[in-house]
Amino acid sequence: AVYMCEVERHHPEVLQNQDKESFSRLEDPLPAVVGVTYELCAGIVDKPGLSLEEIACGEVLEECGYRVPITDLRRITSYRSGVGVTGSRQTLFYAEVTDQMRTGEGGGQPEEGELIEVVEIPLEDSMKFAYDETLPKTMGVIFSFMWFQNNIAPKLPKK
Numbered sequence: 001a002v003y004m005c006e007v008e009r010h011h012p013e014v015l016q017n018q019d020k021e022s023f024s025r026l027e028d029p030l031p032a033v034v035g036v037t038y039e040l041c042a043g044i045v046d047k048p049g050l051s052l053e054e055i056a057c058g059e060v061l062e063e064c065g066y067r068v069p070i071t072d073l074r075r076i077t078s079y080r081s082g083v084g085v086t087g088s089r090q091t092l093f094y095a096e097v098t099d100q101m102r103t104g105e106g107g108g109q110p111e112e113g114e115l116i117e118v119v120e121i122p123l124e125d126s127m128k129f130a131y132d133e134t135l136p137k138t139m140g141v142i143f144s145f146m147w148f149q150n151n152i153a154p155k156l157p158k159k
Contacts, residue, residue, distance in 0.1 A: 002136065003035025038119065038137040040144060042090070056093050064118050065106030066097040076147060081140070092144060094152070123153065 007030060008015050014026060043059035045052065053070045060068050076092040108114030121129050129135060130145040 002037055003030070003032070006030055006034040036115075036136070038135060038141055040092075040138070040140050042140075052091050053093070056091075060095065060097075061103065061106075063106050063108045063114070063116050064097075065104040066101045067103045068095045068097060068101060072096070076144075081138075090140065092140065092147075094144075094148070123156075 007026065010030060011026060011028075041060050041063045043055055043062075045055055047055055047058075050058075051070075053073050053075075056073060057068050057070055060066050072095050074094040076094055078089055078091040080087060081090050082088050106116060106118050108116035126145050127149060130137075130142045
């Protein structure tokens with residue numbers, strides 16, 4: 001969706017008066033990277049019998065490579081996203097991870113179309129990152145960084 005928004009912004013003529021039958025290829029396609037965004041680890045709640053916490057722990061392992069015990073998850077809040085399109089409900093959790101909890105590279109499931117690179121943002125750069133409009137990110141990322149700064153960072157030991 002992000003890529004197609006950028007196509008429309010850079011090449012509005014391509015999507016004007018187009019339907020499925022007459023859709024044409026871009027003569028000068030944009031690089032795939034314009035569709036890449038910074039996002040939080042996430043997953044679809046589609047495993048009957050598993051709690052949100054169990055699903056969240058599974059997604060952290062699959063996407064980020066960390067084995068997080070359910071007892072280490074902290075539920076932050078639930079909120080609606082995509083209210084004009086999907087109206088989906090999302091639940092945000094917080095967990096601290098250590099190198100000892102790392103069991104793999106993460107990266108998600110390529111066969112499901114996932115292209116995930118785990119990115120670490122230094123604490124001192126977190127708010128600059130959150131507000132940098134040149135770095136495409138979801139509102140959940142910005143909110144989570146603000147939540148962290150208000151609830152966790154003040155309790156960390158000073159360097």
